Amino acid sequence: MNFELSGEDAAFRDEVRAWFADHREQIEHTRAVDWEAGGEAFERYRAWERALFEAGLGAVTWPVEYGGRGASMVQQAILNEEYTLADAPNRINRLGLGLLGPTLMVYGTPEQKARHLPRILACDEIWCQGYSEPNAGSDLASLRTRAVREGDEFVVNGQKIWTSLGRFGDWIFTLVRTDPAAPKHKGITFLLVDMHSPGIEVRPLIQIDGSARFAEVFFTDVRVPVANVVGRVDDGWTVAMALLGFERGGGLYGPALFNRILRDVVELSRREPRGEGVAADDPDVRRRVAQSYIETRVYELTVQRALTRLARGEAPGPEASLNKLYWSEMKVRLDELALDILGPRAELGPGSPQAENDGGWYGDYLYARASTIFAGTSEVQKNIIAQRVLGLPRE
C-alpha cells in the first residue's frame, strides 16, 4: 500500500500540470463563453480540444497505434484530476473520445477506424449519442427507431431524445431496430449516421434550467450506408453495452470535482450570514459539511482502490454501478447542502442581483438530480449490484 505516485506517474502529472499552467490564458478565454451559443464560441472549444490533441492529451488512454499514448487508467485519473484543478473547459469531444472511439477500436471495421478515429482525435467532427427515446429510458432495449434495409442502405425513421451536442454534431452513433420480429434485445443495430444527411431534424430540448444542452433528433427516411453498421446487423445490443461500459466504468468520475465543490461549500458557509454570525457557526451546517467531507474523501479512496485493481489488469465489472450510485447520490447531497446554506437566497436565479454565483448552485443542483437518472438510474444500478455483485435471484 502506497499513496505516492510512481516516478513515471509523477512525471506525467508534472507534465500535465505544467501544460495547463502554460495554457491558463486559453483556458480562461475558452471558459469566458458558452459553447451553446454556437459560432465563434463553439469554435473556441474546438480549438481547446485541438490544443489538447496536439499536446498528446486529447485521448491519453488510446493506444499509440490509434494516436493516443497508451496511458494507464491511473494516468487518465491524474489527467482528470489536473484538468479539474486547472478549471479547464468542458469537453465538447468527450462522446467521440471517451465512448465511440474505444468502441470502434473493438468493434469497428478497418474502414470505420480509418475514417473516424483520426477525425475524432483532432476534433474535426463532433459526435453525439442517439440512445434514449421518449418511451425507452431505463428500458433502453424497448427503442422503436427503425431501420429498413434497401440494397446497400438502411432507411431510418424515428426519434431520439437527450442528445447532447445535438445542434453541433456532425455524426451520431445510434441504436435502431432492424428486426421488429426478434426478441427485444435482438434485432437492434448500432449505426453511425451523418447528421448532415437529408431527413434529419434537430430540435433543441429545453431543460428545466432553461438551457438547451440537449436536443431531440428526428429521423425521416434518412438513408445510411450499410457500411456504417458497427458490429453485426441485429447484434447492436452487444456493441451498445460495451459502449455503456465505457460510460459507466471508464468514467470513474474524478474525485477532484467533488473535492472542489466541497471546498466551495465550506467557503460559502464561512461567508453566508446566518443570524448574528455565519452559516459555519450553525451546528447543522457543520454536521452536514463534515458528512460531505467524509463522503467525498471516501469516494476518493474508493476510486483509488478501483484504479489499483484496474492497474493490476482486473477488468472493470458491475462494481462500476457502485461507483455511479455513490457519486451521483453524494453529489445531490452536496448541492442540496449548498442551497440550504444559501437559505432563501438559493432560489435567486441567473441575472438576479444578490444571487450567489449567478444562480450557479441551483443549476448544479438540478444537474446533480439528473445524474441519478442518466446512464442508468439509481434503481437500475441497485438492481445490477444486487443481481450481479451479490448474486441475488431475479424475480
Add this chain to the structure above:
Amino acid sequence: MNFELSGEDAAFRDEVRAWFADHREQIEHTRAVDWEAGGEAFERYRAWERALFEAGLGAVTWPVEYGGRGASMVQQAILNEEYTLADAPNRINRLGLGLLGPTLMVYGTPEQKARHLPRILACDEIWCQGYSEPNAGSDLASLRTRAVREGDEFVVNGQKIWTSLGRFGDWIFTLVRTDPAAPKHKGITFLLVDMHSPGIEVRPLIQIDGSARFAEVFFTDVRVPVANVVGRVDDGWTVAMALLGFERGGGLYGPALFNRILRDVVELSRREPRGEGVAADDPDVRRRVAQSYIETRVYELTVQRALTRLARGEAPGPEASLNKLYWSEMKVRLDELALDILGPRAELGPGSPQAENDGGWYGDYLYARASTIFAGTSEVQKNIIAQRVLGLPRE
C-alpha cells in the same frame, strides 16, 4: 375543529383517572413482579385484570350485551392514555379482549360466545395466538399445521411459533390447514384449541434479550371438536384477516407511550455526562430530540385525526398500515437515540452496576426493532399502502 374533550368524554377520563389513582397500590404491587415468573406473580396480573373488569374497564368498547360498556374509540383512546400515564401493568388478557373477543362477536356461534366471552372478560381463561409458523412469517397463508377431520373432531398436527403467553395459555386460537389441495388462502380453518388437550407441548422460545415471553407450541395428534371452528371450515382466512384488522387498526398505539419515552429521553439527556457537560449540550442530541418531539407530536395528532374519522362512523381501512408503519419506525429511532445518548454505557445489561435503568433501554430498543416485523413487516405495510391506498398495480 376542537381539541377539547366532550362533556361525556371528559367525565369518562375523570372516572378512569380517579380509578387509577385509587388503585396506585395495586398497580405498584403488580408491577413489582414479572408475570413471566409464573405462579403468584402471574396471579397478581390476573387479579389486576379482574379489578379492571369489575370496574367496567376491562373491555370498554365491547357492546353492553357482551358485558362491555359500548364505549367509543375515542374513549378507548382516553383509557389507553390514562393507562400509560398511570404506568399500569402490562395486560395478560389483551389477546382475548382485544382480538378474539371482537372476532367471536362477529363470527362465533352462540355457543362459542356464551362459552368464551364471559371467561375472557373475567380473565378466567388466558388466550394465546397461534398464527405464525417457522416457515410462515409474513406469508401467513403458507402455514402447514394441518387438521384432519375424523367424525366430530379435527386431529391437529404441526407447530406454531411466537406464541405470546404460551406457557400460561388455557386456550389458543389458531389457523390450521384443512384442505391441502385448495389454493393457499382457501382450505385454512380458524380453530379454538384447549391448551390442556393431550398432544400439546409448549416450549419456551428464548429471545435475543434472554427472556422467554414467547413460546413454540407443538401439536401432535391433538383432537379438537368441530364445534370449535370459528366461521366456516376452510374459510378461516376471512376470520383471520378480520382478527388482524383488530390487531392493526383497533390498536392505534397510544401516543402517551411515545410521549413518555420522549420525556424519559429528554431527562436522560439532561443527566448523562458528555465531555465537560451533559448530552443535552450536544447539538446532535438536541437535533435528534427535536426531531423525535416532532415525530411523536405528529403521531399524536394523526391518531386524533383517525379517531375523529372513526367517531364519525368511518370504517378503519388500509390506513391502519400507515399508522403501524409510522409508530414502529419512530419507536426504533427513539430508542436508538436513547442508546446513543448513553454512549458506551448503552451496552451495560441487566444486573450490571452503572447500567442505566438496569439495561431497560437496550431491551426497549430490541423490542422496538421487533415491532417493524410483527403484525406485518414494514415491507408488507408499504405494499398494502401502495396497492390499497395509492392504487398502484400489483406486479
Add this chain to the structure above:
Amino acid sequence: MDFDFSSEQYLLRDTVRDLLRRECTPGAVRAAWASESGRSPERWRKLADLGVVGLTVAEEHGGAGMDEVDLVLILEEAGRSLLPEPLLETTAVGAPLLARSGSDTLRAEWLPRIAAGDATVTVGLAGSPYVADATADLVVLERQGALHAVTQDRLTLQPLRSVDRARRLFSVTAELGDDTLLSTSAAVARWAFDHAAAATAAELVGVAGAMLDMTVAYVKQREQFGRRIGSFQAVQHKLAETLLLVDSARSAVYYAAWALANDTPDASIAASVAKAYASDAERRANAEALQLHGGIGFTWEHDLHLWLKRGKALELQYGDADLHRRRIADWIYATAG
C-alpha cells in the same frame, strides 16, 4: 375532540378548488412566469369576491371574520395549484398583523380595501434578504426588531429573479420613520413569523400532495421493461413512504392553524413542528417525483418543474427544517426538567 373540518370549511375549500382549477391551471402559472407583473388582477378579484382575500379580516371591516383554521385548507389549495398571488402575504400574515397591531386609523384605512380586493399587503420579516410581492400597496417590514407599515412612496424596489418565476421577489429599501412604525414588540414579530411559517407549511403540503398525485398517476401508466413502473416494489415503497410523510404533515399543519387561531401556549412550537415536518415531507416528495418521472421531468415542457421549484423555494422560507428543529430543541430544554 374533533380533529376535522366542518362541512362549511370543506365547502369553501371545494369552491376555491373549483375556481383554481379554472383560473390557475398550469398554463395560467406559465403565463404568470412570463408576464410583466406575474399577477392577474382578474383572478385576485375573483378570489376577493369569494371572500378568500378578506377571509381573516373582521366583518366590521368588510371581511369574512374567519380564522387560521378556515384559511389553512385554502392555503393548501393555493400550494397545490401554485397560485401566483400574494394570498399568504396578504391574508395569512399581512391583514391579521394589521388587525392585531395597527392603530385604529391604519386598520380602518387598509382592512376594508384589502377585504374588497382593492389593496394588497405583503411582509418582509427578518432573516429574509428580500420581500415577495413588494409591489403591494402596503409593505410591512421588520427592521432592527421593529415592524413598519410602509407605502410605496417610501420604498425603492429592485426586482430579483427567482428560479420559480411566478415568485416575484424584490430587494427593498425603505425610508422609515415614526410615522411608519407598526410595532416594536418582539412578541408581535414572532407572532408574524409563526403565522408565515405555518402558512408556508400549509402551502408546502399542497405542493407536496400535488407532486405525489402527479407521480402516482405517472407510474400507473408509464411502462418500462414490459410493465407499469408503478408495479415495481421499489417504486411502491418509495411512494408509500412519501404518502406517509405528506399525510402526516397535514396533521401538523392543521393543528398549527388551530393552535394559532386559539393562541395556545404551544402555538409557536406547533408552527415549528408544521414547518419542519412539511419541509421534510415536501423535500422527499420533490425527490421522488423527479426521480420517478425520469427524463421527462427534466424538460421545460413538462409541468412538473413548476411544482419542484415552488416546493424548493418554500422549504427555505421562514426557517428551514433545521432552524425549526433548533427552535424546538431550545424550547424543550428551556422548560423545567
Add this chain to the structure above:
Amino acid sequence: MDFDFSSEQYLLRDTVRDLLRRECTPGAVRAAWASESGRSPERWRKLADLGVVGLTVAEEHGGAGMDEVDLVLILEEAGRSLLPEPLLETTAVGAPLLARSGSDTLRAEWLPRIAAGDATVTVGLAGSPYVADATADLVVLERQGALHAVTQDRLTLQPLRSVDRARRLFSVTAELGDDTLLSTSAAVARWAFDHAAAATAAELVGVAGAMLDMTVAYVKQREQFGRRIGSFQAVQHKLAETLLLVDSARSAVYYAAWALANDTPDASIAASVAKAYASDAERRANAEALQLHGGIGFTWEHDLHLWLKRGKALELQYGDADLHRRRIADWIYATAG
C-alpha cells in the same frame, strides 16, 4: 499509487481467517459468553504463535515488527469472527503505545512478554466509563489527561455485564502515582484514541461484512409468497445500498491504517472518517440484517444476535459517528479559509 495489500499481507490474513474459522466458530463465541473468564488462553496462544499478537511489536522485542496496515485486515477478521480476545486492546493500541511512550525499562519488561503471548495489555481512555479486559496484566489508564501503565496489584476491578457477554468490561479504580505515569502528552493520548478508533472501525467493517454475508445467504434461500425473498426488489435495493456502505467503509478503514502507520498530517482525521463511516455502515447492515431475517433473527438460538450486539457495542466505542463528525467539522473550520 497502490491502494491494495501485498500478497504477503493477504496471505497472513488468510492464515488468520483459517485459524479463526476453526477456533472462533459461533459455538466458540457462545462458549465465551458462558464461561467464567470469557477468554481462551489456548486460542490466544495460537494467535501469538502465528505472530498475530505481537504483530506490532518490534523485532528486537520478539515481535513481527509490522504496522497498522499489516494489522488492519486481521482486525477486520477479528470483527468478522467476533473474536473474544483483547486483540484490539493489546496489539492495535496497548503494545504500540508502550513502544511509543514507555521507558526503555517498561518496554523491555513488557513487550517481549506481550509478543510471546505471555502477557496482555489493555487500555481505558477518557470518555469511556469502563475498561474492556481489565484483567489484563497491564492496564493503561487515561486519568486527568495523563496516561498511566498500571499492574493488577494497584487495581480494583468491578465486573460489569455487557449485553454482548463476550465483551468483558470492568469498572476500574486504580492507585496511581509517579511510578505508574506513562505520558502526560495530550498528543500521545490523542494518538492512542486515534488508534483505538481506527481499529474499532476495522472491526466494525468485519462485523458489518459478516452480517451482510449472512443476510445475503439467508434471503437467497428463505421463501415467502412462493418466491425467494432475495428476489424482491425492495430487498435487493436495501442490500445493494448496504453493500455500497460496507465496501466504501473498507476504503476509509484501510486508508486510516496507512495514515496512522505513516504518521501523516491527516492521520487523526482519517481515523475519524473511518470510525464515522464504519459506524454508520455497520448500523445500516445491523438494521437490514435483523429486518430481513425477520422473526428467526430475534431468537437466542440463531447466531445473528451475536453480531448484532457486537456491532452495536462497537458503534458507540471510541466516539460515535456524530462525535467524529464534530471532530472533522472542527478541523475543517480550524484550517485557514
